[in-house]
Amino acid sequence: MAHICVVDDKEILRESVSAALTRxxxxxxxxxxxxxxxxxxxxxxxxxxxxxxxMPRMDGLSLIREIRSSGCEMPIIxxxxxxxxxxxxxxxxxxxxxxxQKPFEAxxxxxxxxxxxxxxxxxxxxxALRASVDDLQGSRELVGSGRAMTALREQLNRVAASHATxxxxxxxxxxxxxxxxxxxxxxxxxxxxxxxxxxxxxSANLLESELFGHERGAxxxxxxxxxxxxxxxxxxxxxxDEISEMAVGLQAKLLRVLQEGEFERVGCSTTRRADVRVIAxxxxxxxxxxxxxxxxxxxxxxxxxxxIAVPPLRDRREDVPALAEYFLRRATKCDGSRVVAMAPxxxxxxxxxxxxxxVRELENVCRRGATxxxxxxxxxxxxxxxxxxxxxSADGLGMLREGRMLEDMERHLIERTLARFNGHRAKxxxxxxxxxxxxxxxLKQWREVEEKxxxxxxxxxxxx
Numbered sequence: 001m002a003h004i005c006v007v008d009d010k011e012i013l014r015e016s017v018s019a020a021l022t023r024x025x026x027x028x029x030x031x032x033x034x035x036x037x038x039x040x041x042x043x044x045x046x047x048x049x050x051x052x053x054x055m056p057r058m059d060g061l062s063l064i065r066e067i068r069s070s071g072c073e074m075p076i077i078x079x080x081x082x083x084x085x086x087x088x089x090x091x092x093x094x095x096x097x098x099x100x101q102k103p104f105e106a107x108x109x110x111x112x113x114x115x116x117x118x119x120x121x122x123x124x125x126x127x128a129l130r131a132s133v134d135d136l137q138g139s140r141e142l143v144g145s146g147r148a149m150t151a152l153r154e155q156l157n158r159v160a161a162s163h164a165t166x167x168x169x170x171x172x173x174x175x176x177x178x179x180x181x182x183x184x185x186x187x188x189x190x191x192x193x194x195x196x197x198x199x200x201x202x203s204a205n206l207l208e209s210e211l212f213g214h215e216r217g218a219x220x221x222x223x224x225x226x227x228x229x230x231x232x233x234x235x236x237x238x239x240x241d242e243i244s245e246m247a248v249g250l251q252a253k254l255l256r257v258l259q260e261g262e263f264e265r266v267g268c269s270t271t272r273r274a275d276v277r278v279i280a281x282x283x284x285x286x287x288x289x290x291x292x293x294x295x296x297x298x299x300x301x302x303x304x305x306x307x308i309a310v311p312p313l314r315d316r317r318e319d320v321p322a323l324a325e326y327f328l329r330r331a332t333k334c335d336g337s338r339v340v341a342m343a344p345x346x347x348x349x350x351x352x353x354x355x356x357x358x359v360r361e362l363e364n365v366c367r368r369g370a371t372x373x374x375x376x377x378x379x380x381x382x383x384x385x386x387x388x389x390x391x392x393s394a395d396g397l398g399m400l401r402e403g404r405m406l407e408d409m410e411r412h413l414i415e416r417t418l419a420r421f422n423g424h425r426a427k428x429x430x431x432x433x434x435x436x437x438x439x440x441x442x443l444k445q446w447r448e449v450e451e452k453x454x455x456x457x458x459x460x461x462x463x464x
Contacts, residue, residue, distance in 0.1 A: 002047040002117050006030045007037045007063065008079065009055045013102070017050060017079075020106040021113065034058040042070050043270045048116055053080035053087065053099075061087075064094040071216045071225030073123070075116040079104075124232060142175070142182055143326045144319030148311045152179075159306045160186035165258060167243075167303045168281045170310030171422065173360030176281040179310055180239045189277055192236030195229045200245035208250055209266050218267025230263060230274040243280040243303065244289050251296045258302045278303070285422060313355040313362065320351050323359060327366035328378075340370050345380040353387050356419055411446060414439065 004026050008014050014030040021028050029044070031037035034055050041049065049067065053060040060078050067076065075097035080087065088099050097116045100109060142153065159166060160183045168176045177196070184194040197210055205219070213228030229238055240246075246254065257263050258278060262271050280303050289295035313320070324342055332339050342350070346369075355361055365386050369378035414432065421427040429439040 001025045001027065002113075003045070004028050004048045004050065004113070005037060005041060005044075005046040006050045007034050007055070007060075008032070008050075008052040010052070013052075013079075017109065020109055023106075024110055024113075026113075034060075034063045038063065038066055041067055041072060043268060045270060045272055046074055047120060048074055048113060049076040050079055050113075051076060053078050053091075061090060061094060064091065064096055068095040073225075075120050077112060077116055124227075124234075141326070142178055143323050144316060145322065146316045146318035148316040149319055152308075152310070153182075155308065156182050157186060159183055159308065161188070162306060163187075163189070163277055164305040165277070165303055166279045166306045166308060167286075168279065168308045168310060169286075170281075170283065171312050171358055172283045173358030174310040174312055175359050176283075176310050177239065177241060179308060180237075180279045180281060183279060183308075184237045184239075184277075187237070187277070189236050193233060194237040194239060194279075195233045196239040196241060197229055198241045200242040204247035204250050207246065208253065211250075211254070212263045212265055214266035215268040218265070222267070225265075228263075228265065230257060230276050231272065233276045234274045235276075237277040237279055240278060240280045242282060244282040244284040244286060244295060248294065248296060251299045255296065255299045255302060258299075283422070285424060288424070313358045317351050320362065321347060323362055324350055324366050327363045328370055330363075331367045331370035338376065340373055340376050340378055342366075342369075343377050343379050346378050346383055349380050349384060349387065354416070356416075411442075414442065 004021055006014055006017050006021075006028060007030075008017070009032050011032065014032065018028040018030055029040070029046075031040070034051065035057050037051075038058075051060045051063050055063075058066075060080070064076055064078075067074075076095065078088075078091045078096050078099035079102060080099060081102040091099055097119060098112060100112055142149065156179065166180070166183060168179050170176050181194065184190060197207075199207060202210060209218075209222075209226070209228065211228050211230060213226050213231055214222050216222055216225045240254075253263065257274070257276075261273050261275060263274070264271055286295055286300050286304075290297045290300050313323075321342075324347065328340060328342065350362065350365070357364075365383055366378075368386065369383055373379070373382055414428070417428045417431055418425070421431070425436050425439055429436045432439065
């Protein structure tokens, strides 16, 4: 069903065309005056325009010029009793999709309308694909057959069958975007695009425009009307990466879309609707963000319909060999480098390492190794300096080294624990067996030491 505008100064033609299109379940708005129609066309968001060529005050060719100059991209079909090759060519050059000569049969009109609407649909999908090209080029597989990944896949397959909103949580580098892509590809919406938007990469104003679109002249630099991600992703999905970084004021507008499916473009009062499945990701604790008034509680509950927790790599070490082999194959394919393998000692290092940067860090190490190794095997000596803090034991706390001071080891243990719990002091203190106040005092002491050291270096001119 499409929203169609018919512009013709003849009442009988407006009524007959409207009746034919309404029988096909389209909604039709008719205008006798093209000047009156023009104002509504710019604001109402029609899917198709049918306009007469010869009309008082403004002819059809002038109407096309005005519509296209305003940035509207819907297809336009000219209706004329004066069809000539020259007028048809001129209409096409100005941006008309096609023309139809009066008198015409309803079947002929409906066939042309369907062809124009299909053309418009393909155009929107093409625009959507261009908007998400980075995501498509960076698509990866979910690699791993261990217990954690097997359980995750089973959960994702159940979630994919639903149309409900999904909230994916996990540390940075765990592959939350890949999980979102897996859900969409396995969902009934897979035939439509999934667009991606990083909420931390844009200011609040630009993010609003990217989400909901804007009208020409809505702000400085808005030289044409632009559809937002919700319009482009209609019937598909929208991935909102790092949702916790969205400004609180914009969160209210997102909440309305999730609740009502309605929004307005920036600079326009016309309400639009979109059927979009939202998948959000975050590496933050949203409960804490809600408690600190940085995230709306009602939005949190609206997003957290189907929660997915992606495990860190240290909790699925059995998948490290398969991941390493996969990344080495990708490096060979992407960079054109020679085929290389991981030496057994190097693989043991990878398995024992705690991977604070998760899967993304492992990918970087494998790609660097494939590029820099001199032979066909990546050795332990090559990759050990790249592992943060050197080799680590399976508990992720680091190897004890001779000559290392007790205070340094304590600090290293506390920092690793804080990283594991995403900076949550209460959870870290409980895991360390100390009070939260004691933990806070130690962190304060270390911060003061670092500040004094920085001041000394600045005074001496060292390290500038």
